[in-house]
Amino acid sequence: MRIYPNAKINIGLSVTERRTDGYHNLETVFYPVGLRDVLELNREEGPKRVCYFENTGIAIDCPEDKNLVVRAYKLLASAYDLPAVRINLFKTIPFGAGLGGGSSDAAYTLKALNEYFELRISEKGLENYASRLGSDCAFFIRNRPAFASGKGDVLEDMALELDEYEIVIVKPDCKVSTAEAYAGISPAKAVFNLRELNLLPLTAWRKQVKNDFETTVFAKYPAIRKVKEELYNRGALYASMTGSGAGVFGIFPKGDVVLDTLQGNIIWRTDRSVK
Ligand SMILES: C[C@](O)(CO)[C@H](O)COP(=O)(O)OP(=O)(O)OC[C@H]1O[C@@H](n2ccc(N)nc2=O)[C@H](O)[C@@H]1O
Ligand SMILES: Nc1ncnc2c1ncn2[C@@H]1O[C@H](COP(=O)(O)OP(=O)(O)OP(=O)(O)O)[C@@H](O)[C@H]1O
Missing domain, CATH: 3.30.70.890 (GHMP kinase, C-terminal domain)
Known part of the structure; x- marks a missing residue:
């Protein structure tokens, strides 16, 4: 299957507190935008719980096992008996840009695996998995304009429409x-x-x-x-x-x-x- 993880922008961002876990509490509004990566995910023959990963487009500067796509697969494979998959990530959202591209890749990988292998994980369940991968990740599960607090993972839908x-x-x-x-x-x-x-x-x-x-x-x-x-x-x-x-x-x-x-x-x- 082919999916298109999109970027986000932050409209306003206040860092309100330093937390004891090394993170910060913040308040922000996330707004999804149409700049997208392309992620191709298919079942592969071979031993279970293996993710064969390929990155094309912009080259990501971290080892494969640190890639958020691979980490998303491994997180679900630790709870479900997942078959092997081959994933190609064609990267167009730049990293180090505040656009949440890696977080979106991770969240979309969770959603894709849930659908492809019919795991029946609820939206809330997917958000919980996503927030274990990165503070921005949970937003991309619903992928709707939201006010965020906590680490960025406590989300409240916001009626905000910038189409005009x-x-x-x-x-x-x-x-x-x-x-x-x-x-x-x-x-x-x-x-x-x-x-x-x-x-x-x-x-x-x-x-x-x-x-x-x-x-x-x-x-x-x-x-x-x-x-x-x-x-x-x-x-x-x-x-x-x-x-x-x-x-x-x-x-x-x-x-x-x-x-x-x-x-x-x-x-x-x-x-x-x-x-
Ligand atoms: C700047 C934002 O993009 C605003 O939406 C996000 O807060 C960043 O979220 P993210 O990239 O998903 O960040 P993570 O991968 O969870 O964390 C990277 C690093 O950023 C810092 N970090 C991140 C989120 C947060 N609420 N407090 C933090 O202090 C921590 O040092 C952490 O080790
Ligand atoms: N699929 C991925 N896409 C992009 N970066 C990834 C991916 N997987 C892991 N990474 C790592 O994450 C780092 C980027 O994270 P960082 O949070 O600094 O930037 P960002 O993409 O601008 O996102 P954010 O908006 O969340 O701050 C990259 O330098 C890379 O090492």
Whole structure:
């Protein structure tokens, strides 16, 4: 079977507390976007509980057994008598970008195995497995706009619809490690309650909605700040770094968006009419 794990953006992100387990509590809004990897998964002859894995497209910088796709298979194989599978991951979502690509691959692998082998795991069950693989993973099980708290794995559906806008995602030429970004942060109470994001007109987001990682990440990688400024200069109603960076997104009114000098770094946009 073939599946298409998609990326997410974070609209606002507050890191509120350092936890005793080495993680942080946060508050954010996850919004799914259409930038996608391609994952081909098929049953393979041979010994059970073996995952033959191949990565094409962008080369992932970690050993095969650390790949979130392989880890997702092994996690389910520890609970179910899974036949061997062959998985090819064609990677197009850049990593180190705050787009949650690896997390999405993991969550989609769980969903695909559940369907392919008729394991009958509930949505809640899949979310529990996903959160053991990474803080962002659980979101991609339902894959609907959500307010997230805890490690990013406590999810509440949010009625948020951005179809009337164009979203542009830009990736400056640098990578930010998630762990490094968290290490640079001083947790603080959220200044805006993101649970109420959908009650605020989009034009007011610029003043009220912040990503806490921007301060330290921009100081280290000025190119990321520059991209955000350029998106505003070109008419974005709202622009922000996503997650811990380096990806930046802009939300534009539909129509006449001119992005000329940013062209080389645009990795995805809603609508091909963007010039
Ligand atoms: C920045 C975000 O993308 C925002 O959505 C996520 O919080 C990152 O989630 P993720 O990539 O799934 O992160 P994980 O793979 O779980 O953790 C990577 C590292 O980030 C740090 N980490 C992550 C999530 C969290 N709530 N607190 C943390 O401190 C920890 O040092 C952890 O070792
Ligand atoms: N399937 C996968 N796709 C991408 N990265 C993976 C995958 N499996 C494991 N990884 C590892 O995860 C690292 C990326 O994680 P990291 O959380 O820093 O970045 P990210 O993709 O920008 O995601 P996030 O939005 O969750 O922060 C890669 O450097 C790679 O070593």
